[in-house]
Structure formats: C-alpha cells, structure tokens
Amino acid sequence: MSLFDKLDHNRLPVHIAIIMDGNGRWAKARGLERGEGHKEGVVAIKKVVEAASKASIQYLTLYAFSTENWSRPAEEVEGLMHLMVYAITRETTDLKRNGVRIMCIGDLDRLPEYVHTTLDECIRETAGGTRLTLVIALSYSSRWELAEATKKITGAVTRGILQEKDINEETIGNYLTTRDLPDPDLLIRTGGERRISNFLLWQCAYTEFYFTDTFWPDFGEKELYDAVLYYQGRERRYGKISEQIEFEQ
Numbered sequence: 378m379s380l381f382d383k384l385d386h387n388r389l390p391v392h393i394a395i396i397m398d399g400n401g402r403w404a405k406a407r408g409l410e411r412g413e414g415h416k417e418g419v420v421a422i423k424k425v426v427e428a429a430s431k432a433s434i435q436y437l438t439l440y441a442f443s444t445e446n447w448s449r450p451a452e453e454v455e456g457l458m459h460l461m462v463y464a465i466t467r468e469t470t471d472l473k474r475n476g477v478r479i480m481c482i483g484d485l486d487r488l489p490e491y492v493h494t495t496l497d498e499c500i501r502e503t504a505g506g507t508r509l510t511l512v513i514a515l516s517y518s519s520r521w522e523l524a525e526a527t528k529k530i531t532g533a534v535t536r537g538i539l540q541e542k543d544i545n546e547e548t549i550g551n552y553l554t555t556r557d558l559p560d561p562d563l564l565i566r567t568g569g570e571r572r573i574s575n576f577l578l579w580q581c582a583y584t585e586f587y588f589t590d591t592f593w594p595d596f597g598e599k600e601l602y603d604a605v606l607y608y609q610g611r612e613r614r615y616g617k618i619s620e621q622i623e624f625e626q
C-alpha cells in the first residue's frame with residue numbers, strides 16, 4: 378500500500394504551512410556553496426507542490442524569506458532574489474496549467490523592483506487557479522504583520538470606520554495579510570530546529586506542529602505524506618476533553 382493510499386482522504390488538512398529550513402546545511406554537508414542548497418530547495422518546492430495538489434490540499438503556504446533574512450550577507454540575499462525570479466518565471470506556465478493560484482504575503486515593498494514585477498505577473502497569470510492556492514511568504518514576519526494590522530485598525534477607528542467596542546478576534550484576523558486564508562491545520566518545519574521563527578504566530582493558535590530533521594532539499598512527496606499521516610493521528614480538542622470530541626463525531 379502506498380503512502381498516498383494510507384492517507385485518510387476524508388480528514389485531510391485544508392491548509393499546510395511549511396518552514397522550509399536546512400538548505401545551507403544540506404549544501405555544507407556536500408561541500409557546496411549555500412546557494413546550491415537554495416537551488417536544490419526550489420526542486421523540492423516543485424515536488425511538494427505537486428504532491429500537495431495530488432492529495433487535494435487546498436492551501437499551501439511556504440515560508441521562503443523572512444524579515445530577519447534581510448540580515449544575511451548581501452550576496453546570499455541577492456542570490457535568493459535572483460533564484461526566486463528565475464524559478465517563478467520558469468514555472469508560471471506549469472502552475473497555471475495545473476490550476477495553482479499564487480499569492481504572496483509579507484512586506485513586499487522591501488523587495489527589489491524586478492522581483493515585484495515578476496511576482497505581480499505570476500499572481501495575475503495564475504489568478505484563475507482553483508485546485509491549489511500556493512501562498513509564498515516573502516519578506517514576511519508575524520510581528521511585522523501584527524504591527525501593520527494594529528496601525529490599520531487604529532487608523533480605521535480614528536476615521537470612524539470601526540468602533541473600538543467592535544474590535545474582536547475576527548476583526549484582527551481581517552486586518553492580517555492572511556485574511557482570505559483559513560488558519561493552517563498543519564505546520565511543518567524541516568531542518569531540525571524546533572522553533573517558529575516569527576511565522577504565522579496569530580494564525581497557528583490551534584495548528585498541529587510537525588518537526589523533522591530532514592533538510593528541505595531532501596523533502597518530497599513521501600515526507601509530505603508522512604507529515605499528513607502524523608497530523609491524522611492527532612486529536613484536535615480545542616480546549617475540550619476527548620469524550621466531547623468523540624461525541625461530536
């Protein structure tokens with residue numbers, strides 16, 4: 378029985394988010410430059426997007442570049458930007474053909490103009506995709522996002538569009554960059570670290586976490602389905618007790 382057949386297709390995570398970590402160490406272990414790890418990371422992205430689509434996952438969010446990653450050596454940052462543009466340009470036609478819609482979240486104004494242009498083009502081209510929404514978190518950090526949301530909310534209160542008494546959890550969610558997305562059901566982090574590195578702090582309130590030592594370039598279909606199987610073994614209680622959950626099912 379293949380791993381794919383082992384999945385319970387009635388209990389799939391709707392939204393999977395991934396912290397793709399370990400490209401640099403993957404390269405170092407092979408005596409290669411870090412950039413080679415990032416290149417191989419793009420190959421892994423393609424495999425995982427295909428596997429997610431095959432398993433009818435509706436939303437896949439990939440943490441591609443964090444706000445904190447701007448502090449890396451300029452050469453690495455530039456290499457990552459060029460790689461992104463190259464990969465997106467090359468893949469847009471296939472993504473469109475496969476019904477994949479691209480979205481971006483993050484402080485995109487910080488991106489160089491040529492990256493912006495390429496992303497906008499890809500977002501426009503793939504806007505009609507209905508099979509899988511692929512969200513790329515770029516120049517993203519959760520604290521940045523929450524600070525931005527706070528500014529927008531206070532602005533709306535000042536302008537009288539929003540009353541302070543009406544602010545609730547839903548309001549905050551509506552001012553985040555993820556307003557059109559369901560919260561992730563499953564968060565995967567590759568590369569061995571067990572931390573969240575400023576990713577979707579608000580949205581992961583009840584997300585199941587899966588950590589693996591596998592470096593991102595070695596992550597593919599099998600590894601994704603292993604993570605989904607782990608997820609399917611969890612009982613999501615949302616503060617209740619087990620007996621209540623069983624009763625509700």
Ligand code: IPE
Nearest residue numbers: 397398399400401402403441
């Ligand atoms: C993740 O791999 C990719 C990005 C953060 C852009 P890393 O580059 O962090 O790889 P390691 O953690 O150094 O191995």
Ligand code: IPE
Nearest residue numbers: 396397398440441442443574
């Ligand atoms: C997290 O990886 C960010 C991305 C995968 C884009 P990092 O490698 O930057 O995280 P830290 O610095 O180890 O927490």
Ligand code: MG
Nearest residue numbers: 398399400568
């Ligand atoms: Mg890392």
